């Protein structure tokens with residue numbers, strides 16, 4: 001019989017471990033999932049959360065399961081750092097207060113707290129007591145990059161579940177297997193999604209995302225002959241295309257809110273609205289990060305060709321353009337463009353205006369790749 005853990009890709013041991021814990025009725029009250037980006041920790045957290053909120057431990061059919069699978073269950077809370085340097089103390093205080101409230105729909109509540117490696121000492125302190133002794137019906141699932149990057153006071157209060165880094169070829173295989181796409185499409189999708197196979201599967205299924213990627217790469221080449229006004233227009237266009245999927249998210253949220261309005265209390269509705277707002281902002285960051293990921297992937301290919309390793313090019317379908325760009329630029333300038341891309345991504349995560357981030361990035365790339373110093 002299928003269960004929520006089937007959806008955890010590339011982590012057979014984690015799958016078996018969590019499935020076993022649920023079957024035996026010994027789900028703990030606090031977990032720390034550790035693994036690098038792309039190791040599918042979030043997928044696993046939602047699978048565990050689904051098995052917790054469903055009375056049948058993840059039947060897949062009930063309303064709890066369906067909402068959990070859409071990541072819309074009112075009793076599954078997802079948190080990401082909201083401050084420039086990580087989690088805010090207020091965020092953790094909010095969790096602490098929220099934990100004692102009764103669940104809205106299910107018999108239990110789950111908190112998925114992402115990037116706990118960005119939980120500083122003060123914010124962590126606001127939260128330790130809750131982590132140590134959460135109410136009976138609450139499960140905390142913390143996600144962090146490595147065990148060592150998380151505060152020891154947090155680690156010691158959790159059951160640690162290590163995730164393996166999924167090898168590149170295996171990750172591509174997973175995407176191909178789940179979508180029927182070509183290995184090239186899988187590679188492109190994984191790059192665009194920062195290594196996440198789960199997100200890459202969504203990416204390759206979506207023709208619009210591929211068109212977006214094609215346009216980003218086209219613009220990178222057009223920069224050679226672009227004047228300042230052109231760049232502003234390109235930036236605007238890419239920004240709109242990057243964020244186009246948000247319209248659908250907004251619509252689904254509105255529908256859900258209208259549906260909930262019939263039975264939910266005013267305070268529950270406020271919670272849903274707040275959660276929707278956060279989900280929308282997280283989605284926006286994700287989409288903008290796709291843009292920087294695509295830029296980075298292309299620049300990386302240019303660097304590979306510059307370094308005499310053309311066989312390592314990933315974006316094979318646009319290899320001619322990559323070679324063309326590589327022919328006119330020296331390695332230090334490609335490296336500089338890559339670090340500008342990292343800076344743009346950091347700025348996006350810290351909620352700097354996306355317009356500014358994308359404008360600056362395109363100007364910098366034009367300067368580095370096609371500026372007066374370039375080799376051609």
Ligand SMILES: [Zn+2]
Pocket residue numbers: 054055056057058059060061062063064065066
């Ligand atoms: Zn169910």
